[in-house]
Amino acid sequence: MNPGDRVRVDRADRAYEGVLLPSSTDEQLVVKLEGGYNVGVDRDDADVSVLAEDVYEIDGDSDADDAEDAADEDASDEVEFDDDLPTISLISTGGTIASTVDYRTGAVTAQFDAEDVLRAVPDLAGRANYRGRVVANILSENMEPPIWQDLAQAVQEEIENGADGVVVMHGTDTMQYSASALSFMLETPVPIVFTGSQRSADRPSSDNVMNAVSAVEAAKSDCAEVLVCMHGSESDDICALHRGTRVRKNHTSRRDAFETIGAEPLGTVDYDSETVSFCRDYQQRGEVALELSAALESDVELLKFTPGMDPAFLDVVEGADGLVIEGTGLGHVHTDLIPRIEELVADGTTVVMTSQCLEGRVCDRVYDTGRDLLDAGVIEAGDTLPGTAKVKLMWALANEESVTETMQTSIAGELQERSVPWE
8 A cells, every 4th residue: 555546444433535645654544535635544543445556646647547648648738829819928936826736745746837737727728828937936935036036037038028918826925025026127018917826726625726717817908017816705706906016915824815905906807707807097008118127125124113122123124225114003113213213224224114004104294203203214105015115125225216206106006195995
């Protein structure tokens, strides 16, 4: 009995059938059930029989399908080009959506090209011509600014080579940062759509198919901006299209974890009708020429102020090129921190103030603390989200002569003209 075998596990109370997966202990068996979930049972409490040996190869294809696959090899391994369809570039940085399950090891791997994607998400077939490209294969928490630069360069090359739209498959944990980065680094004449998956492809509740299909439909649209396309409700009905600089992941595991902050989403994709709709103004396809400004100043930190914070904590950022502070309310910190912030500014650190509040904007002219911060040289960032402000400051320090003016000007929709309550 080996991993990859189809087995039947009989216990006193019930029986399971599925594929045997590797286990981290000798005392446990792990079986992947037909429904996609894994079950673990104690070996001592189970009677196990092998129904078929080695039914899954490394790529997850069953032996029973091998003959058919071999006979149809040309059809399955090549993606035919249709002159009547747009060309969409699929770029992977890793993450759940670009992965498949290896039933021999139980691991999730990213074997990624256009053919791989069509095998994993066959619903994409017939919607566009596809090109596949890997920029990175990482967990999104391991994302770093140099990879943003590689990604921006790859997107530029794909558009130069004729892509009518780009879909970036990305882990969800840091997707909002990467979407912000590309929003500042690229002027784009075509849609650039980030998408991901909260739940892996082997789970019945996976969102990978709907998100991928909706992202491709959005990439065919007339909205030439950087967007994030993820579930817009708990059901499988719509995906929301969020502007890349205004989006935030607001839940750890829900499929509709992403929200536009301070406004409604820019648009939606109706999954059943495949209709892409927009409810606010956007940059239209072909409106600007392709331009890449990929330089970044990486020595920028994001600091969240909390009550009782020791001013000495700011010593950590001494000598940094930039600092974004998440202040309370309208953009405040304890008055004891202000002299140290003034020293940082005097030593050449650009300090930008944002708010911990999810709605509203910074205004340091209302209270004495705010006025003292302005006198210390702090730059107000309006209603720019803290994470977006960090990415923007990295970009502004490397590309703009007047950082203060840039941080107080909307470059990619990150700074809204007005903060208006909405439901």
